Amino acid sequence: xxxxxxxxxxxxxxxxxxxxxxxxxxxxxxxxxxxxxxxxxxxxxxxxxxxxxxxxxxxxxxxxxxxxxxxxxxxxxxxxxxxxxxxxxxxxxxxxxxxxxxxxxxxxxxxxxxxxxxxxxxxxxxxxxxxxxxxxxxxxxxxxxxxxxxxxxxxxxxxxxxxxxxxxxxxxxxxxxxxxxxxxxxxxxxxxxxxxxxxxxxxxxxxxxxxxxxxxxxxxxxxxxxxxxxxxxxxxxxxxxxxxxxxxxxxxxxxxxxxxxxxxxxxxxxxxxxxxxxxxxxxxxxxxxxxxxxxxxxxxxxxxxxxxxxxxxxxxxxxxxxxx
Amino acid sequence: xxxxxxxxxxxxxxxxxxxxxxxxxxxxxxxxxxxxxxxxxxxxxxxxxxxxxxxxxxxxxxxxxxxxxxxxxxxxxxxxxxxxxxxxxxxxxxxxxxxxxxxxxxxxxxxxxxxxxxxxxxxxxxxxxxxxxxxxxxxxxxxxxxxxxxxxxxxxxxxxxxxxxxxxxxxxxxxxxxxxxxxxxxxxxxxxxxxxxxxxxxxxxxxxxxxxxxxxxxxxxx
Ligand code: SF4
Numbered sequence: 001x002x003x004x005x006x007x008x009x010x011x012x013x014x015x016x017x018x019x020x021x022x023x024x025x026x027x028x029x030x031x032x033x034x035x036x037x038x039x040x041x042x043x044x045x046x047x048x049x050x051x052x053x054x055x056x057x058x059x060x061x062x063x064x065x066x067x068x069x070x071x072x073x074x075x076x077x078x079x080x081x082x083x084x085x086x087x088x089x090x091x092x093x094x095x096x097x098x099x100x101x102x103x104x105x106x107x108x109x110x111x112x113x114x115x116x117x118x119x120x121x122x123x124x125x126x127x128x129x130x131x132x133x134x135x136x137x138x139x140x141x142x143x144x145x146x147x148x149x150x151x152x153x154x155x156x157x158x159x160x161x162x163x164x165x166x167x168x169x170x171x172x173x174x175x176x177x178x179x180x181x182x183x184x185x186x187x188x189x190x191x192x193x194x195x196x197x198x199x200x201x202x203x204x205x206x207x208x209x210x211x212x213x214x215x216x217x218x219x220x221x222x223x224x225x226x227x228x229x230x231x232x233x234x235x236x237x238x239x240x241x242x243x244x245x246x247x248x249x250x251x252x253x254x255x256x257x258x259x260x261x262x263x264x265x266x267x268x269x270x271x272x273x274x275x276x277x278x279x280x281x282x283x284x285x286x287x288x289x290x291x292x293x294x295x296x297x298x299x300x301x302x303x304x305x306x307x308x309x310x311x312x313x314x315x316x317x318x319x320x321x322x323x324x
Numbered sequence: 325x326x327x328x329x330x331x332x333x334x335x336x337x338x339x340x341x342x343x344x345x346x347x348x349x350x351x352x353x354x355x356x357x358x359x360x361x362x363x364x365x366x367x368x369x370x371x372x373x374x375x376x377x378x379x380x381x382x383x384x385x386x387x388x389x390x391x392x393x394x395x396x397x398x399x400x401x402x403x404x405x406x407x408x409x410x411x412x413x414x415x416x417x418x419x420x421x422x423x424x425x426x427x428x429x430x431x432x433x434x435x436x437x438x439x440x441x442x443x444x445x446x447x448x449x450x451x452x453x454x455x456x457x458x459x460x461x462x463x464x465x466x467x468x469x470x471x472x473x474x475x476x477x478x479x480x481x482x483x484x485x486x487x488x489x490x491x492x493x494x495x496x497x498x499x500x501x502x503x504x505x506x507x508x509x510x511x512x513x514x515x516x517x518x519x520x521x522x523x524x525x526x527x528x529x530x531x532x533x534x535x536x537x538x539x540x541x542x543x544x545x546x
Contacts, residue, residue, distance in 0.1 A: 041347060041497075041511075044327055048455045048462065048495055056404070056461035062391045065406030065460035105401055107391040108481050118480030120393075149458070151409070160530055170526035177519065178544055182433040182508045184409060186457050239518040243456070245511045275458040
């Protein structure tokens with residue numbers, strides 16, 4: 001049984017970490033971009049961003065004043081039980097979100113879409129989002145918070161098999177260029193692409209590809225991994241950089257995730273995880289141990305499974321290998 | 325190209341504004357206030373009285389909602405500040421400038437060169453963009469004091485009018501000048517030349533959408 005108090009205190013720590021500390025993988029990605037960026041204005045911007053991460057850490061203040069829309073991804077091993085059950089879990093996550101909004105402080109971004117009511121704590125109808133995943137083995141819970149920013153950089157399009165890779169590339173470039181102008185997407189970003197599924201799952205896949213995979217990770221399908229590399233190149237050859245100034249850094253990494261779709265369609269979604277690529281992760285065990293990490297490790301073989309059945313034994317080691 | 329850094333007051337005189345060049349980096353000192361859709365609606369459409377004496381106290385309008393809270397004792401805790409995209413406020417800005425004499429509009433992404441020519445230049449105003457745009461922590465270091473917050477009860481903390489005393493707050497980048505030139509459009513023109521080549525080997529979607537453009541020089545905002 002996982003203690004509900006440990007869940008709440010860990011969730012509060014995660015909220016702080018996500019808002020303040022840029023994850024190492026994105027930080028390294030941006031440092032590499034700084035080395036190759038030749039545009040003088042866009043190079044200046046990247047340098048300012050790197051200084052900004054240091055300032056945020058030193059001053060223990062949010063890296064970006066727009067602290068995004070905090071949300072939770074929760075994953076559990078098959079044997080996990082939670083003190084108080086799922087209702088207590090959701091209450092703890094909502095409490096942690098509200099408390100951290102005051103403590104860090106975060107910007108109370110969440111308002112009612114029509115009445116613009118603001119509870120000043122980032123909690124409201126459907127906020128924060130809480131999404132779930134399960135793994136075959138173990139008694140543990142992974143709490144992942146993502147504070148994705150950006151009103152810009154995300155788009156969906158219903159493509160069809162006859163659009164082919166050329167059509168996918170077109171929509172990819174269209175979205176990068178449209179939202180890259182004036183730097184609305186706060187690039188260079190981690191670009192997540194969802195292909196297939198249904199319209200809603202296509203959006204979910206793309207968002208998770210952007211937010212729940214670390215820079216440098218590859219899709220296990222070698223042909224998709226090739227596309228990821230090609231798309232990263234392509235995005236960085238547009239001639240545009242940070243803030244939409246002339247440059248060559250648009251894409252820190254490109255991640256593609258797929259889901260089976262209707263035989264007549266080829267749904268595509270694009271998501272840009274911005275210069276403040278905020279995520280933080282912890283695994284809590286039944287004995288109260290808490291391990292923090294920055295890799296959500298969401299897309300396991302189990303999450304990407306294609307078969308009807310899944311042999312439980314192949315995943316028995318997962319609970320012993322956090323982040324693996 | 326060497327990047328020039330300029331120190332600027334939030335109540336700048338005409339000469340100081342005329343001296344600014346596209347791409348200059350600016351650090352601001354003095355009083356600035358945040359105002360976005362909530363404040364504009366309340367002040368312009370609902371005719372509420374302005375809580376500050378503008379532009380005497382400040383001629384710098386920041387399109388921003390800070391990450392901030394009001395403590396129980398009434399004092400403020402403000403960490404990071406970051407701009408929000410300005411083009412969405414175009415419908416209020418001409419009237420706002422007239423009413424408040426704002427000379428520095430600070431935000432994200434700039435406005436169109438038409439907007440600059442139509443109402444920035446006649447009002448002697450220029451646009452400063454934040455850098456990045458996520459340099460909230462750096463900008464936070466430039467906050468000397470949060471002087472006041474107005475209309476938070478009516479509008480919520482994110483839309484309220486925050487009044488901030490800043491000391492060398494920056495970096496900001498000069499994105500328009502008194503000739504109405506636009507830094508982003510200048511950059512977009514240079515980038516557009518390369519786009520046809522990048523798009524080679526792609527194909528427009530078989531199913532079109534209404535209201536869409538394939539003119540890649542289009543600024544898309546406004
Ligand atoms: S898109 Fe990201 S970096 Fe840009 S303002 Fe929003 S949260 Fe900050």
